Amino acid sequence: MTALATAPRRxxxxxxxxxxxxxxxxxxxxxxxxVILGVFLLVPVLMALWVSFSDWSGRGxxxxxGVGFVGLxxxxxxxxxxxxxxxDFGTSLRNNAWYVLLVVPLQTALSLFLAVLVNRAVLxxxxxxxxxxxxPSVTSSVAITVLWLFLFxxxxxxxxxxxxxxINGPNWFNDPTGIVHNFLGAFGVTSGPDALTENGFLGxxxxxWLAGPSVAMTAxxxxxxxxxxxxxxxxxxxxxxxLGGDVEEAAMMDGANAWKRFWKxxxxxxxxxxxxxxxxxxxxxxxxxxxIYTGTQGAPGKTTVTxxxxxxxxxxxxxxWGQGAAIAFILFAIIVFFTIFQRWVLRERPVSRRRARQxxxxxxxxxxx
Amino acid sequence: xxxxxxxxxxxxxALATASALVLTGCGSGFSDSGGGEAGSGExxxxxxxxxxxIGSSGDAETDAVTEAVAAWSAESGIDADVVAASDxxxxxxxxxxxxxxxxxxxxxxxxLAGYASNGSLTxxxxxxxxxxDFYPSLVSNFTYEDEFYCAPKDFSTLGxxxxxxxxxxxxxxxxxxxxxxxxLASVAQTLTADGVTGLAFGAEYQRVGAFMAQAGGSLVSxxxxxxxxxxxxxxxxxxxxxxxxxxxTFGYATIDLGAGWGGEAFGKEQAAMVIEGNWITGAMExxxxxxxxxxxxxxxxxxxxGTLQFTNCWxxxxxxxxxxAALDLVEYLxxxxxxxxxxxxxxxxxxxxxxxxQWTSDNSxxxxxxxxxDYAQGVPTNDGIAAVISDFNAALENLKAADPQQILDTVxxxxxxxxx
Numbered sequence: 001m002t003a004l005a006t007a008p009r010r011x012x013x014x015x016x017x018x019x020x021x022x023x024x025x026x027x028x029x030x031x032x033x034x035v036i037l038g039v040f041l042l043v044p045v046l047m048a049l050w051v052s053f054s055d056w057s058g059r060g061x062x063x064x065x066g067v068g069f070v071g072l073x074x075x076x077x078x079x080x081x082x083x084x085x086x087x088d089f090g091t092s093l094r095n096n097a098w099y100v101l102l103v104v105p106l107q108t109a110l111s112l113f114l115a116v117l118v119n120r121a122v123l124x125x126x127x128x129x130x131x132x133x134x135x136p137s138v139t140s141s142v143a144i145t146v147l148w149l150f151l152f153x154x155x156x157x158x159x160x161x162x163x164x165x166x167i168n169g170p171n172w173f174n175d176p177t178g179i180v181h182n183f184l185g186a187f188g189v190t191s192g193p194d195a196l197t198e199n200g201f202l203g204x205x206x207x208x209w210l211a212g213p214s215v216a217m218t219a220x221x222x223x224x225x226x227x228x229x230x231x232x233x234x235x236x237x238x239x240x241x242x243l244g245g246d247v248e249e250a251a252m253m254d255g256a257n258a259w260k261r262f263w264k265x266x267x268x269x270x271x272x273x274x275x276x277x278x279x280x281x282x283x284x285x286x287x288x289x290x291x292i293y294t295g296t297q298g299a300p301g302k303t304t305v306t307x308x309x310x311x312x313x314x315x316x317x318x319x320x321w322g323q324g325a326a327i328a329f330i331l332f333a334i335i336v337f338f339t340i341f342q343r344w345v346l347r348e349r350p351v352s353r354r355r356a357r358q359x360x361x362x363x364x365x366x367x368x369x
Numbered sequence: 370x371x372x373x374x375x376x377x378x379x380x381x382x383a384l385a386t387a388s389a390l391v392l393t394g395c396g397s398g399f400s401d402s403g404g405g406e407a408g409s410g411e412x413x414x415x416x417x418x419x420x421x422x423i424g425s426s427g428d429a430e431t432d433a434v435t436e437a438v439a440a441w442s443a444e445s446g447i448d449a450d451v452v453a454a455s456d457x458x459x460x461x462x463x464x465x466x467x468x469x470x471x472x473x474x475x476x477x478x479x480x481l482a483g484y485a486s487n488g489s490l491t492x493x494x495x496x497x498x499x500x501x502d503f504y505p506s507l508v509s510n511f512t513y514e515d516e517f518y519c520a521p522k523d524f525s526t527l528g529x530x531x532x533x534x535x536x537x538x539x540x541x542x543x544x545x546x547x548x549x550x551x552x553l554a555s556v557a558q559t560l561t562a563d564g565v566t567g568l569a570f571g572a573e574y575q576r577v578g579a580f581m582a583q584a585g586g587s588l589v590s591x592x593x594x595x596x597x598x599x600x601x602x603x604x605x606x607x608x609x610x611x612x613x614x615x616x617x618t619f620g621y622a623t624i625d626l627g628a629g630w631g632g633e634a635f636g637k638e639q640a641a642m643v644i645e646g647n648w649i650t651g652a653m654e655x656x657x658x659x660x661x662x663x664x665x666x667x668x669x670x671x672x673x674x675g676t677l678q679f680t681n682c683w684x685x686x687x688x689x690x691x692x693x694a695a696l697d698l699v700e701y702l703x704x705x706x707x708x709x710x711x712x713x714x715x716x717x718x719x720x721x722x723x724x725x726x727q728w729t730s731d732n733s734x735x736x737x738x739x740x741x742x743d744y745a746q747g748v749p750t751n752d753g754i755a756a757v758i759s760d761f762n763a764a765l766e767n768l769k770a771a772d773p774q775q776i777l778d779t780v781x782x783x784x785x786x787x788x789x
Contacts, residue, residue, distance in 0.1 A: 057487030059465045084756055084783045154627025174624045176766055300624070301763040316459045318756050319483035 052325035058315075074322035075330070082203055085314070085323055090202025091302050092310040092327075098213040099306070100285040103224045108277055111229040112270075115236030116262070130237070137230035144227055145295040149173060152219045172219045176301030178211025179218055214303030220291055228284065232277045239273035240266070275346050279339050286335050307331045412493070412692035418448035419695055422464070422471035424457030424681075426648070426715060433714035434702075441701045447694045465489045468688060472695045476519060476684030478510045482752035484684070485513040491685045492516040493696055499703060502721040510747040511682045519682035520703050523717035525646035526741040527579050527676045529665045535560060535641040547668040550583070550609060557618040560641035566620035568613075569640030570631050573762040575748070576644050578677050580606040582746040583670025588758075588780065589749045589788055596784035599777040605671065607773035614769045624766060636660055646679060647738045651716050666737045678745035680720065718742070753787035 047062060055070045056062040078089040118129045136144060151157050152172035159169030184190075191197065192207035200206055213221060243266065251265045267274075289308040292298060298305035298313070305313075307327050315324025421438060425431040435451045442449045454460045457475060464470035470489065484490050494500060494508070494517025507521040531546070539559050547553040557567025570576035574588075581587065586602030589595060597603075613619035620626050620640065628634035631643040636657030643649070644667065653660060667676050683699045685692060701707060708719035709727055718739055719728055729736050748758075760783055764776045 057483075058462055059484075059487045059489045060468050083786050084760055088756070088760070171624065171627050174627070174766075176763070298759075299763075301766050302760070314756070316462045318753065319462070319480075319487075320753075 048325045048328060051321055052329050054322055056321050058319055058321050062321075070322070074320075074326040078323055078326055078330070079202065085320070087203035088302070088305065088310055088314075089307070089327060089330075090200075090204035092305045092307045093202065094204055094209050094211070095213065095217060095303055096286060096288065096306045099217060099221060099224070099288065100282065102213065102221050103228075103285050104278060104281045106221075107225045107229050107232060107281055108274070110225060111232035111277065112236050114229060114233045115240055116266075118233070119237055119240045130233075133233055134230040136227045139227070141227065141290050142294045144223060145291050148219060148223045149295060170215045173216045173296060174300050175215035176303045178208075178214055178303070180210055180212030182215075183212075214300065216296060216300055217304050220288075220295070220304060223291065224285065224288070228281065232281065235273055235277055236270065239270050243269055271346060271348075275343065278342055278346070282338050282342065283335055286331060286338070307334075412491070412496070412696060413690055414693040415690045416447070417691045418450060419473065419689075419691060419698065420471040421449060421451045421698075422454050422457065422460060422474040423451060424475045425453040426651075429651075430715040433711055437702060437707055437710065438698065441698050444701075445694065445697060447691070449698065465686075465688075470686040470688055472686055472689040472691060473698065474684050474686070475522065475681045477681055478748060478750045479755045479758075481511060481518060481682075481684075481750055482513055482754075485516075485518055486752055489687055490518055491687045491689070491692055492518045493685050493692070493699070494518055494520065496696060497703075498700055499721065502705075502723050503703075504720060504722060504742055506678065506742065506745060506747060507680055507720050510678075510680055510750060513750070519684050520699050521720035522681045522683055522703070523708065523711060523720050524678050524680035524742070525648060525717055526678045526738050526745045527576065527644050527646050527667060528737045528741060529667050530635060530643045530645055530649055531663050531665060532635065532638060532641050533661045533663055535565060535638065539641070546665045549668050550670055553668045554609075554613060554618065557613065557642065558616075561618045565638065566626060566634075566640045567618040568642045568644070569620045569622045569626055569628075569634045570644040572621040572624055572766040572768075574758050574765065575677065575679070575762075576631070577607070577610055577765055577768075578746075578748075579644060579667055579675060580610055580670065582675030582677060583667065583672060584609075584675075585670070585672025587746060587749075588761075588784055589751060589754075593749065593751055594788060596781055596788050598784050599774075599781035602672065603777055604773055607768065607776065609670075611768050611771075611773055621766070632656075635662070647716060647718060647735060650735065664735055664737045666741055674741075674744045676741045676745050678742065678747055680747070749784075751784075751788050754784070757783040757787060 051062050052074055053069055053071060054062060054067050055073075056067045061067075077083070077085045079086060114133050117123070118126050118133070120126075123129070153159075154169075154171040154174070156172075158172070162169040181190075192205075192210075196207040196210070197205050201209065247265055247269070248261060251261045256264065287308050288306050289312065292304055292306055292309040293312070296304040298309060308331065311324045311327040311331065313324075314320045314327065318324075421434070423431070423434055425434070431451070431453045438449045438451050452471070458477075458480065461470065461474055461476075461480075465484070476484070476490075481490075485492070492513075494511065497520055500508075500517065500520075503521055504524070507524055508517055511518050511521060529547070539562075541556060541559060545552075545556055547556050553568070559567070561567040578588075581603045584602040584606040586597065586600045586606060588598050590597050610619065614621070614625075620634075622628045622631040622634040622640065622643070626634045626639045628637065628639060631640070631645045632649045632652040633656075634640040635643040635645070635649070636653060638660065647664075653662065666674065669675075683702065685695050685699070689695055703721060705719070705721060705723045705727075708721055709724050709731075711717070712719050712724075712728060713731070719725070725739060729739055732739075757780065761776070761780045764771065764779065768776070
């Protein structure tokens with residue numbers, strides 16, 4: 001936007017003869033890309049949009065004469081009808097919301113931490129660490145999922161290690177209980193107040209919305225953090241290396257310690273990268289599919305069903321193509337909403353008065369509080 | 370700014386026009402190939418080669434089917450190609466959506482109603498020359514709206530698999546093989562010891578449903594038009610299973626024993642008995658050859674004997690250009706000799722009664738599986754029932770702590786939404 005604003009204003013009147021041909025040439029040059037994007041992206045998306053409003057049964061073309069328009073019926077089936085499809089959709093949103101809530105902050109914090117760590121000049125063998133941290137990211141998610149199934153099996157390595165410190169590990173991928181419920185259960189709270197258990201949203205009671213990710217989902221959360229932190233670490237490293245040393249030095253001269261320099265000087269400068277990482281993380285987390293498909297298939301107790309997997313299973317396995325497409329579009333709306341929301345939260349703001357006061361040079365000088 | 374907006378609008382307009390053109394193009398292209406109505410009784414015929422899509426359990430099955438189809442090709446002079454799918458239901462869906470499905474394919478009963486109702490399948494069952502040879506329960510499994518759609522390929526039933534070493538170590542003899550629920554509970558009690566659970570099975574309707582059948586219950590009525598999930602019979606069955614799970618003499622293979630499935634729990638001797646189908650024999654042979662076992666029929670419940678059966682059929686696409694050849698191939702593949710050869714190669718039981726005697730004498734130790742065919746109950750086949758069953762399975766995982774009546778009430782309301 002800044003580039004646009006500062007660019008000299010162009011003449012808006014009809015273009016002179018010399019320039020006329022340029023528009024056409026421009027279109028000709030961009031045509032291949034437009035056609036490719038149109039055929040392989042826009043058209044399928046529009047087809048899917050039509051399917052979500054139709055009663056297409058999966059045979060032949062969705063545009064064949066026999067396929068009828070059913071309006072919002074498919075959307076109603078998964079949101080307001082209250083039947084099994086609604087409950088499944090509610091459950092999948094619950095599962096994925098907890099997944100996002102835990103994975104995005106954890107992976108962002110971890111990747112930033114790793115980036116700061118390997119960016120330090122004093123560290124020996126930085127390359128080795130960088131490669132090691134990045135390695136899970138380049139490995140196929142299917143391979144990692146299989147590895148995870150072994151590590152987190154009832155008699156797997158993780159439970160073995162937990163047993164050394166006297167913890168009787170859970171049966172990870174077969175445990176459908178929510179971790180928040182388990183935590184409350186430890187204090188003797190096993191059922192919620194009527195206000196939470198009697199009422200609900202999307203066919204799932206509020207008490208179950210608050211169940212937290214199941215133990216099985218928690219294992220997948222660890223996996224997501226493990227695999228994606230490396231990628232985002234690279235983004236943070238690139239951003240950190242772009243930062244000029246002068247600001248840092250100035251802060252040092254002003255007497256800011258390392259902790260303060262990180263929070264007040266380095267981190268604010270990383271805001272664009274932070275936005276990128278959070279957005280990519282958010283989108284990736286809402287779209288989680290292959291781990292579910294290869295790993296758990298939604299088990300145990302449907303606690304690892306995600307909207308993306310539910311969309312696949314209701315279309316390909318349940319033959320409810322309209323509902324599958326509708327789920328996909330609702331998912332799309334959710335992702336767009338959160339991306340915009342995040343952009344708004346992380347927008348450039350004028351320094352607030354309270355914050356500005358902290359930087360004011362007081363006449364008394366020394367007594368900085 | 371104004372100019373770039375105008376450009377954007379022109380661009381979007383151009384794209385919209387282009388995509389509309391492509392869409393209409395697609396539409397007419399598809400409807401040409403997809404609209405062919407094949408009424409029952411009239412099969413298409415041509416010289417086209419056949420494509421057969423199978424969801425194979427492994428190399429043994431792929432090789433056996435490929436070999437059999439090649440033998441038929443040599444005999445009939447029609448080319449046929451066997452493709453082993455990595456994800457059968459997905460590849461099948463893609464084929465139907467694209468209007469170019471395989472000619473013949475494995476079809477699960479729970480997928481039948483969906484494909485039959487949208488006209489993807491040709492109901493050819495009544496045209497089979499050997500149609501009276503199939504077990505009636507299998508035929509009814511593949512009958513949708515009074516039409517026999519496809520020929521059963523093979524089938525399996527659930528039986529009680531008993532570890533002979535643990536059985537004898539607990540002081541039990543052949544006379545103790547349980548024939549009632551009480552006896553089952555008492556031998557499970559006897560067999561349960563440190564590290565060994567008496568009886569294990571998967572936490573799913575596909576195993577627990579056998580108890581429901583023994584109590585005289587089912588998810589849907591026999592004609593498939595009524596939901597019967599919340600019947601007192603089903604309640605009795607779930608209550609029995611729940612009590613036994615709570616006492617620790619029964620255990621879920623995955624949740625309580627941490628095994629991948631019943632066969633693994635059995636092979637590792639974590640469970641002295643399991644409820645599994647005849648596919649367990651292959652797993653035992655390959656993975657746990659040292660474990661000795663016998664197969665017994667499941668004990669009778671309050672309503673007599675009951676078990677579940679699982680099967681697949683040879684589905685035929687309505688869009689197939691060469692259905693006559695496909696029908697001929699199905700008759701070949703379901704002939705007595707051929708089903709016996711398949712059974713020999715990869716385990717499942719022949720779907721035709723004419724092969725029963727031969728099979729029983731070849732596999733005397735597995736006779737209990739075939740004997741169960743007389744009273745076996747099929748898995749419901751209503752359109753949309755798969756989602757109901759998977760929801761039921763999720764609830765069954767928690768049976769130990771849950772209220773069986775509440776589970777059944779939910780299943781009942783879910784089932785009512787898809788039947789009738």
